[in-house]
Amino acid sequence: MLAIAFIASRGADRSFSGSTIFSTRVKCGECGGWYGSKVWHSNDKYRRVIWQCNHKFKDKTRCKTPHLTEDEIKAAFVRMVNKLYEDREFYITELTAIKNRLGDTAALEKERRILDEQLGIDAKAVNDLIARNTRVAQDQKEYNERYDALVNRYEETEHKRDAVMEQIDQIMIRRRKIERFIESVKDLPELITEFDESLWAGLVDSLTVHGKDRIAWKLTCGMEIDF
Ligand SMILES: [Zn+2]
Structure with missing residues (x-):
């Protein structure tokens, strides 16, 4: 029920x-x-x-x-x-x-490539540090500080890269929306009644x-x- x-x-x-x-x-x-x-x-x-x-x-x-x-x-x-x-x-x-005023994304794409490369370099620095720590005895306090600093640098670069990608996406989405809208306006079937x-x-x-x-x-x- x-x-x-x-x-x-x-x-x-x-x-x-x-x-x-x-x-x-x-x-x-x-x-x-x-x-x-x-x-x-x-x-x-x-x-x-x-x-x-x-x-x-x-x-x-x-x-x-x-x-x-x-x-x-x-x-x-x-x-x-x-x-x-x-x-x-x-x-x-x-x-x-x-x-057209949205500009093209070439400069941003270039920035993204540079940040991607930097990200590779930052990641390698972290991995090298970890690898060295397993081979060589070293002051662990110093090691941890160094590790944190490198990880922070990696995350900062990643953050910058993500922000640039977001900007590129926004421009492309905006542009596509405008293009689609222009096409719809061009396709309008004269005056409509319904x-x-x-x-x-x-x-x-x-x-x-x-x-x-x-x-x-x-x-x-x-x-x-x-x-
Ligand atoms: Zn209201």
């Missing part, structure tokens, strides 16, 4: 706050929290899903940002995409400039609701546009 009740309540939960393409995509312009979904009129023909700031139910201070129905989110998306389409030349030029889920997935990182007609879009290329 218990198990059945549990499953039934899980099912009921899901219809109220199920994960959809809008989950963790719609942000409140007032508190910065995520909008959550709620079903209105779940049992009649007026049934619809609305999205509103979750903050409203957790705190006494309520955000004044409006709720949006799924249809309103979809319509706002269609308007945003069509704006992108109309101004595509501008956005492609802008994004290409941003991409919501398109794959376009949504490719273009939208998140949107911040300031008002019914004031939405700031953060796009997957990192760019933000307001309408």
Whole structure:
């Protein structure tokens, strides 16, 4: 009996706050929290899903940002995409400039190679010290101090190398995102009239609701546009 009740309540939960393409995509312009979904009129023909700031139910201070129905989110998306389409030349030029300003990774790659070599040298110094200690009797206090110093040097170099690799990764990820976005904009099928889920997935990182007609879009290329 218990198990059945549990499953039934899980099912009921899901219809109220199920994960959809809008989950963790719609942000409140007032508190910065995520909008959550709620079903209105779940049992009649007026049934619809609305999205509103979750903050409203957790705190006494309520955000004044409006709720949006799924249809309103979809319509706002269609308007945003069509704006992108109309101004595509501008956005492609802008994004290409941003991409070029990211610089190339050649200098960082060179730095990484140098640090990799240094890491090899540092590792060898530690190993040599250990090997010598097994062959030659020496002051163990001195040996331990020397060992700690060499290991610290190795770890410092490793830390620097990892930071450079992280920088390279960030630039490459950013560049790939911009390139993919530019391709999506170039592929836009003229003006659209209906919501398109794959376009949504490719273009939208998140949107911040300031008002019914004031939405700031953060796009997957990192760019933000307001309408
Ligand atoms: Zn809020």
